[in-house]
Amino acid sequence: MSLDAPQAPRILIIDGQNTLYRAFFALPPLRSADGTPTNAALGFVNMLGKLAREERPDQIVVVFDARGPTFRHERFAEYKAGREAQPEDLSSQIPLARELIEAYRIPILEIPGYEADDVIATLVARAAPDAQILIVSTDRDLMQLVSSRVTLLDGIRDRRFGPAEVEERYGVPPERVLDLRALVGDTSDNIPGVKGIGEKGAAKLIAEWGDLDNLLAHVSEVTPLRARTALEAGVESARISRELATLRLDAPVGDDFERFARREPDRARLRELFVRLGFTRLIATLDEVPAPARAEPGTTGDLFADAATGASGESEVGAPSAPEPLPPVAEPEPLDVAVVADGASLAAIARRLPECPDLPLTLFCAAEGCVDAHPLGLALALDPSHAAYLAFDAQGLAPADAAEALRGALEAPGKLGWIAEDTKRVQGVWAEHGLDLAPPAFDVGLAAGLLDATGARDLSTLAARYLGRRIGSYEDLAGRGAKARAPETLSREELARFTALRARAVGQLAAPLLQALERDGLMRLYTEVELPLTRVLSRMERAGVRVDEERLQSLSREYETELARTLHEIYALAGCEFLVSSPKQLQDVLFEKLKLPAVRKTKTGYSTDESVLEQLATQHELPAKILAYRRLAKLKNTYVDALPPLVNRHTGRLHPTFHQLGAATGRLSSANPNVQNIPIRSEEGVRIREAFVPAEGALLLSADYSQVELRILAHYSGDASLIEAFRAGEDIHRRTAAEVWGVTPSEVSAEQRARAKAVNFGIIYGLSSFGLANQLGIATAEAQETIDTYFARYRGVRRFIDETIAAAQIDGFVSTYLGRRRQLPDLRSRNRTLRQAAERMAVNTVIQGTAADLIKAAMLSIDRALESAGLATRMILQVHDELVFDVPSSEVPVVTRLVQQRMEEVLPLGVPLAVEIGVGRHWREAHPV
Numbered sequence: 001m002s003l004d005a006p007q008a009p010r011i012l013i014i015d016g017q018n019t020l021y022r023a024f025f026a027l028p029p030l031r032s033a034d035g036t037p038t039n040a041a042l043g044f045v046n047m048l049g050k051l052a053r054e055e056r057p058d059q060i061v062v063v064f065d066a067r068g069p070t071f072r073h074e075r076f077a078e079y080k081a082g083r084e085a086q087p088e089d090l091s092s093q094i095p096l097a098r099e100l101i102e103a104y105r106i107p108i109l110e111i112p113g114y115e116a117d118d119v120i121a122t123l124v125a126r127a128a129p130d131a132q133i134l135i136v137s138t139d140r141d142l143m144q145l146v147s148s149r150v151t152l153l154d155g156i157r158d159r160r161f162g163p164a165e166v167e168e169r170y171g172v173p174p175e176r177v178l179d180l181r182a183l184v185g186d187t188s189d190n191i192p193g194v195k196g197i198g199e200k201g202a203a204k205l206i207a208e209w210g211d212l213d214n215l216l217a218h219v220s221e222v223t224p225l226r227a228r229t230a231l232e233a234g235v236e237s238a239r240i241s242r243e244l245a246t247l248r249l250d251a252p253v254g255d256d257f258e259r260f261a262r263r264e265p266d267r268a269r270l271r272e273l274f275v276r277l278g279f280t281r282l283i284a285t286l287d288e289v290p291a292p293a294r295a296e297p298g299t300t301g302d303l304f305a306d307a308a309t310g311a312s313g314e315s316e317v318g319a320p321s322a323p324e325p326l327p328p329v330a331e332p333e334p335l336d337v338a339v340v341a342d343g344a345s346l347a348a349i350a351r352r353l354p355e356c357p358d359l360p361l362t363l364f365c366a367a368e369g370c371v372d373a374h375p376l377g378l379a380l381a382l383d384p385s386h387a388a389y390l391a392f393d394a395q396g397l398a399p400a401d402a403a404e405a406l407r408g409a410l411e412a413p414g415k416l417g418w419i420a421e422d423t424k425r426v427q428g429v430w431a432e433h434g435l436d437l438a439p440p441a442f443d444v445g446l447a448a449g450l451l452d453a454t455g456a457r458d459l460s461t462l463a464a465r466y467l468g469r470r471i472g473s474y475e476d477l478a479g480r481g482a483k484a485r486a487p488e489t490l491s492r493e494e495l496a497r498f499t500a501l502r503a504r505a506v507g508q509l510a511a512p513l514l515q516a517l518e519r520d521g522l523m524r525l526y527t528e529v530e531l532p533l534t535r536v537l538s539r540m541e542r543a544g545v546r547v548d549e550e551r552l553q554s555l556s557r558e559y560e561t562e563l564a565r566t567l568h569e570i571y572a573l574a575g576c577e578f579l580v581s582s583p584k585q586l587q588d589v590l591f592e593k594l595k596l597p598a599v600r601k602t603k604t605g606y607s608t609d610e611s612v613l614e615q616l617a618t619q620h621e622l623p624a625k626i627l628a629y630r631r632l633a634k635l636k637n638t639y640v641d642a643l644p645p646l647v648n649r650h651t652g653r654l655h656p657t658f659h660q661l662g663a664a665t666g667r668l669s670s671a672n673p674n675v676q677n678i679p680i681r682s683e684e685g686v687r688i689r690e691a692f693v694p695a696e697g698a699l700l701l702s703a704d705y706s707q708v709e710l711r712i713l714a715h716y717s718g719d720a721s722l723i724e725a726f727r728a729g730e731d732i733h734r735r736t737a738a739e740v741w742g743v744t745p746s747e748v749s750a751e752q753r754a755r756a757k758a759v760n761f762g763i764i765y766g767l768s769s770f771g772l773a774n775q776l777g778i779a780t781a782e783a784q785e786t787i788d789t790y791f792a793r794y795r796g797v798r799r800f801i802d803e804t805i806a807a808a809q810i811d812g813f814v815s816t817y818l819g820r821r822r823q824l825p826d827l828r829s830r831n832r833t834l835r836q837a838a839e840r841m842a843v844n845t846v847i848q849g850t851a852a853d854l855i856k857a858a859m860l861s862i863d864r865a866l867e868s869a870g871l872a873t874r875m876i877l878q879v880h881d882e883l884v885f886d887v888p889s890s891e892v893p894v895v896t897r898l899v900q901q902r903m904e905e906v907l908p909l910g911v912p913l914a915v916e917i918g919v920g921r922h923w924r925e926a927h928p929v
Contacts, residue, residue, distance in 0.1 A: 008128070008130040008131060008132055009058045009059060009127075009128060009130075009131045009132070009257070010055065010056065010057045010058050010059070010131070010132050010134070011057060011058070011059045011060075011061075011123075011127055011131050011132070011133045011134070011257070011260070012051060012052075012055055012057035012059065012060045012061075012134050012136070013061055013063060013120055013123055013124075013133060013134070013135045013136070014048070014051075014060070014061070014062045014063065014135075014136045014137075015063060015116055015117075015120065015135065015136060015137030015139060015142070016062045016063055016064040016097070016101075016108070016116065017064055017065050017094075017116060018116070018137045018138060018139050019044055019047060019136055019137065019155060020040045020041075020043075020044055020090065020093065020094065020097055021040075021086075021090065022043075022138060022154075022155070022156045023039070023040045023041075023042075023043025023044050023046075023047065023156070024039060024040035024043070024087065024089070024090045024093070026043055026156050027039040027040070027042060027043045029089070030042060031825065032276065032277045032278050033278065033452055033455055033465070033823070034823075034825065035812070035823065035825020035826070035828075036092070036096070036277070036825075037089035037090075037092055037093055038093070038096070038277050038278070038279075039089075039093075040089075040090055040093040040097065041093045041096045041097050041100060041277065042277070042279060043156075044097050044100070045100055045279070045282065047136070047155045047156075048101075048104065048106075049282075049285070050155075051134075051136065051153075051155065052262075055134055057134070057262060058261065058262060059257055059258075059260035059261055059262065060106050060107075060260060060262055061106065061107050061108075061109055061123070061260045062101050062106055062107070062108050062109070063108075063109045063110070063116045063119045063120050063123075064094075064098075064108060064109070064110040064116055065110070065115055065116045066110045066111055066112045066113070066114065066115075067112070068112055068113070070113055070114060070115055070118075072115075072244050087831075088829065088830045088831055089829075089831075096277075099273060100270075100273055103265060103266045103269040103270045103273055104265045104266075104270070105263040105264065105265050105266060106263075107259060107260055109123075109253060111251050111252060111253070114248065114251045117139060117141050117142060117247050118247055118248040118249075118251050119251045119253060120135060120137075120142060120145070120247075121142075121145055121247035121248065121249055121251075122248065122249050122250065122251040122253050123253055124145050124150055125249045126253060126254075126255055126257075127257060128257070130149070131149065132149055132151075133149060133150045133151070134151050134153055135150065135151070135152050135153065136153050136155045137152065137153075137154075138154050138156075140177075140181070140186070141181065141186075141245055141247060142247075143161065143166050143170070143174060143177045144174055144175070144177040144178045144181075144247065145174070145247070146161055146162060146163055146166050146174040147163065147174060148162075148163065152166075170199070170203060171199075171200065171203030171204070171206075171207065172203050172206050172207065176206050176211065178212075178242060178245055178246060179206050179211055179212035179215075179242065180199070180202050180203060180206055181193075181241065181242070181245040182194075182212050182238045182239070182241045182242035182245060183197045183202035183205065183206075183212070183238055183241075184197065184198065184199050184202050185241055186245070189244070191241045191244050191245060192237045192240070192241055193234075193237065193238070193241050194230055194231060194233075194234030194237055194238050194241075195230060195233070195234060195237070196226065196227075196229075196230035196234075197227065197230050197231070197234070201227060205222070205227065209222075212238065212242060215231070216231070216235055216238060216239070219231045219232055219235065220232075267286050270282075270286055271283065271286050271468055274286070274464070275464060275465055275468050278455075278456070278461065278464070278465065279464075280460055280461045280463075280464035280465070280470050281470065283464045283468070283469055283470040333384050333385040334385060335384075335385060335386070335387055335500060335501060335504060336385060336386050336387070337379075337387045337388075337389055337496050337497055337500040338386070338387070338388050338389070339388075339389050339391055339492060339493075339496050340388050340389060340390045340391065340397070341390075341391045341393075341395065341396040341397060341492075342396075342397070343397075343401070343405075346390065346397060346401070346402060346405045347405060349380070349388050349390075349405075350405045350406055350408070350409060352382065353380075353406070353409035353410075354408075354409055356382055356383070357417075358417045358418065358419055358441055358442075358507065358510075359380055359381070359382075359409075359410070359417070359418040359419065360380075360381040360418070360419040360420075360503045360504065360506040360507030360508075360510070361378060361379060361380050361381070361418055361419070361420060361426070361503050361506070362378070362379045362420075362421065362499045362500075362502040362503040362506060363375060363377075363378050363420075363422075363425065363426050363429060363430075363499075364376050364377045364378070364379070364487070364495055364498075364499045365425075365429060365487075366486075366487040366488055368657055368671075368672065369541065369655050369657055369672065370425060370428025370429045370431070370432060370538065370541050370542055370655075371428075371432060371541070371542060371544070371648055371650075371651065371655045372648065372655075373425070373428075373429045373432070375392050375399050375429055375433075376391075376392055376393060376487060376488070376490075376495060377389055377390060377391050377392055377393075377492075377495045377496065377499055378390040378392070378402065378499070379496070379499035379500040379502065379503040380503060381500065381503040381504040381506070381507045384504065384507075384508075387500035387503055387504060388500075389492075389495070389496035389499060389500055390402050391492050391495075391496070393492055396492070399433045400433045400434060402433075403430055403433045403434050403435035404434070404435075406435065407435060410435065410437055410438075417440065417441025417442075418437070418440045418441060419440060419441055419442045419443070419444070419506055419507055419510050420440050420442075420443055420444070420445075420506065421443070421444050421445045421459055421502070421506050422443070422445050423439075423440050423443040423445075423446070423531070423534040424534040424535075424537050424538045424541075424658075424660065425538075426440075427534060427535055427538040428538040428541055428542055431538065431539075431542060432542065439531060439532060439534075439535065440531070441510075442510045442513075442514065443531060443534065444459070444462060444506055444509045444510060444513055445457055446526065446530050446531060446534070446660065446661070447513040447514070447516070447517055447526065448462055448513065449660070449661035450517065450522050450525065450526055450530065450661070450820070450821070451513070451516050451517065451520065451522070451821075452823060453661070453664040453665070453666065453820075453821065453822045453823070454664045454822070454823070458473065459471060459473075459502055459505055459506070459509075460472070460473045462505075462509055462513075463505045463509065466509055466512040466513065467505065467508055467509065467512075471501050471502060471505050472498060472501065474498075477490065477494060477498050478490060520821060521819050522819055522820075522821065524818065524819060525818045525819050525820055525853075529818060529853070529856050529857055529860065530660065530661075530856070532860055533660060533856055533859065533860060534660065535863075536859050536860060536863045536875070537658045537660060537668075539863075539874070539875070540658060540874075540875055540876055540877070540878070541655055541656065541657060541658060542655070543653075543874045543875075543876050543886070544648065544651060544653030544654055544655040544656075544876065545653055545654050545656075545675075545692055545876045545877055545884070545886070546652065546653050546654075546692070546693050546694065546695055546886075547643060547644075547647060547653070547654055547691050547692055547693065548690075548691045548692075548693050548922070549644050549647065549691075551690060551691040552640055552641075552643055552644055552688075552691045553644075555640050555687060555688070555690075555691070556636060556640045556641055559632055559635065559636040559640060559684070560636070562632060563629065563632055563633060563636070566625060566628055566629045566632065567580065567629065569625055570622065570625050570626060570629060573620075573621055573622040573625060574589045574593070574594070574622055575593065576589070576593070580626065580629060580630075583605070583608050584605065586608045586626070587605045587606050587608060589622075590606075590608065590616065590622070590623070591606055594620060594622065596616050596619060596620055596623075597616075597619075599612045599615055599616070600612060608626075610627065610630075611774075613626055613627050614627065631682065631684070632684055635679065635684055635685055635688065639673075639678060639679075639688050640688060642673065643673060643691070646672055646673055654673060655672075656670040656671065656672060656673060656674075656675050656877070657670060657671050657672055658670050658878065659671065663848075663852075664822055664841075664845065665822070665844070665845050665848040665849040665851075665852055666816065666820045666848075666849045666852035666853065666856075667848060667849075667851070667852045667855075667880070668852070668855075668856075668878055670878075675877055675879055676879055676880060678879075686924055687924070689922065689923035689924035689927070690922045690923070690924045690925075691922070692877075692884075692922060692923035693921065693922045693923075694886050694887070694921070694922075695886055697888060697889060698886050698887055698888050698889060699887055699889055699892060699919050699920065699921065699926070700884060700885070700886065700887070700919070700920055700921070700922065700923055700925075700926040701873075701884070701885040701887045701892065701895060701896065701899070701917065701918070701919050701926060702882060702883070702884050702885075702916075702917070702918045702919075702920075702923065702926040702927035703882065703883045703884075703885070703899045703900065703903055703915050703916070703917050704881055704882040704883075704915065704916045704918075704927060705851075705854070705855070705881040705882070705903065705913065705914070705915055706914040706915065706916050707732060707914070708851050708854065708881050708913065709761070709764050709847050709848065709851055710722075710726075710732055710760055710761070710764075711726055711909065711911050711912075711913060711914075712817075712847050712850045712851060712854075712909065713763070713764060713797065713800070713847055714726055714910065714911045715909040715910040715911055716800050716804075716846065716847070716850075717794070717796040717797045717799065717800035718796050718800075718910065719794050719795070719796025719797050719800075720796065721735075721739060721793065721794060721796075722794060722796070722797070722911075723910060723911055726911035726912065727911060727912065730745070731745070731753075732760065733753050733756045733757040733760060734748050734753050734756070736756040736757075736759065736760055736790070736794075737752040737753050737755065737756035739790075739793040739794070740752075740756060740759070740786060740789045740790055740793060741789075754776075755776055755786065758772060758775050758776055759772065759786060759787065759790050762775070763790070763797060763801075764843070764844060764847050764848075765840065765844055766836075766839070766840030766843060766844065767787075769781075769783040769784035769787055770783070772786065772787065800843075801843050804842055804843050804846055805827070805839045805842050805843065808824055808827050808838075808839075808842040809827045809828060812824065812825060812827065812828070814842045814845050814846050814849075815846070816845070816846060816849035816850040816852070816853050817849075817850040817853045817854075817907060818850075818853040818857070818907075820849050820852070820853060822841070822845045822849065824838045824841055824842055824845075825838075826838035827839065827842065851881060853907070854906060854907055854913070855878065855881060855883070857906045857907060858883070858902055858903045858906040859875065859878065859883065861902040861906055862875065862883070862898070862899055862902045862903070863875060865898050865902055866895075866898070869894070869898070871891055871894070871895065872888050872891065873885050873886065873887045873888065873891050873895045874886045882927065883899070883903075884923065884926070884927075885899070887919070892919055896917050896919070899915070899917065900915050900917055903915045
């Protein structure tokens, strides 16, 4: 063969509908900021990139099914009858996928009257005889096309089918797959086949008789009898089935395969799509130089270089952080990074800072909390093309020296506006080194969180959305999982480049995010609440809370004894010893040995979760003991034994990290430890609070909003009965019980009050009659009657719920008292389950989000008042609607009055706010349940 002879073309044919379907179910639900489902489109692009990179095809084409019937519907009226409707979120992504394919400049074939399989079969028949063809699909009908030059690929499982693999899978070679399909049929397409003939039996019959025609010509000779009987009854059905499964080779696809030649994608269009859809990991691939189609495997510079993982191998996660993205900016200028590691260089940088109109910065630390943060470096973006990196490694600067040198530039109010991605952390870390920072000019993380309460707000995502490019994440720098490098092992040069690029991005993000805040009416909430709150939370994290470790150790021993006693009782009730933590062994005991009724089946047997055990507890004592054992073991492992290792050995205190926008409603969350989840509904759980104690010579003060969510409901609903009850200081649950059951408040029983309480709070969370019935142990019909009666009595509440949902369906979001927003795209979904969940979220977000507004505004007001009065009291914890203070004994009277006044007067509602104050030697005593 001549050295100049052309190589055989490599053709990639993608079954578009099939591949999108597989991608949709392979990836978890993902949405862009405007609520558009994106998981199928993302999976498709990931697969496309992987195939293009690894297969290096010369020609690519994507084939879709055309709308309308085909000859198969005319031949067999029941063809594809009864097929389930395609999921709504998948259907909506087909046009999106087509946009992406067109942006990649890959031809799409869609021919009326022909299914995609027929078009693919025709392409195979018309291709050059020496072409090597790879078909991406899991459609079994396409197995009949497999040959020495045609391979079928399951792109999700990365499994290939050549002739040998087809025969191994089906028991017949590819050329006999059609005969097999005629006998077996296809339930998904409603191809009947021969009733009573399975896949293995069909393969044996084809192997014995050679092909379908010979088999049907000798039906009377077939053994065993059961197969012969089935074939005699199904001869015509087999012939029709073969006709339906036969792929046509006459689709008008043309002979010009050069139009499928791999082309340079439309990078500008792809960038626009990736930014809009939040495919942040793919944006980096757009800036790479394309490789020739025939490049050797493993070469770099291809646009399709790992589209599945981006430049770094990190999977695409999350949705972008704000709706209506702004236009991408131009490509960034080269960035010169000056490493500052000595006093002279530091002084020179400090002199230059006052000339900067603002100062974007990024602080890199080796640990999470501010007390243990151990800063390794600080990057300052001096202008778009210059940055300084202050190195705090062993051969570099001391953080305290840097703080002193920067004090004049950063500490004085108004002298220099600094911009950060995590203000609270920067403030806390620098305060540990003696630098009390004035509030920043801007915080990009807070802004992004307000613009989209549920979306990703990491800097890489924000840069992709607002700047049209991707910057590296920490995982890109250090790696992931067990192989990730520790922060301290990263080189100075690596950290300098990484943090400097982030600092510059922080500065460039400020303007578009500020514009978006103004557009959405969020500036008041941002400037008056969230931004100043960073300093309050920073102080709380540094202050921490003292714990009595001896008390925790004592509790641990008590719980260990109780667990051993309960375990002994469990064995006695079961009549044997078994591993209580093993679902399989517990299933055997409950359902095999004790013959208790199985409530719900799972993939691994019958469920033994909490709800099932609660139902079974009414029939046998063992499930109740199992529940008691589980709950106590969780308390011991999650809290009693887990808290002491978190105590800082230098301060002797716990220092929780508070996440300012940790919930979609705007409520705070916390970690290390999660103080929000310390249980209070059981005696064993509430005893954990006894270990939270004040500083020496001080007491703990707890201030808790009373029934704040119901008061907010009264405010929004304007319901006269609710408002009257709160203004009169009545017991709202007793009042509700009286209204619902038509009795006087004095006649309300304890059971009726408990039911009314469940209904009152259940209304806020969209509790259904089924949920209320389970909670109260009553019939569903009775629960529904209770809910109906409630709404009949409190018509304002019904009106508020209906109007909130209706407005949200129009706007696509709900707002709180201070304008906090939450996007709820599923309100417009045709999927009833998703839509109803979004409706519940809409009502709940207005109530809980306003409660978040209240507590945050109260924290700011109290902090200012404490500072203004020169008091030593410290705010140390925030848990839902409760604030906890470490108060010197002498300050208790004045702080009690101050806190109560500030919390009750923080925002004007249509009903009075009430605050319960308690003081004690530990948290439980200060806030008795």
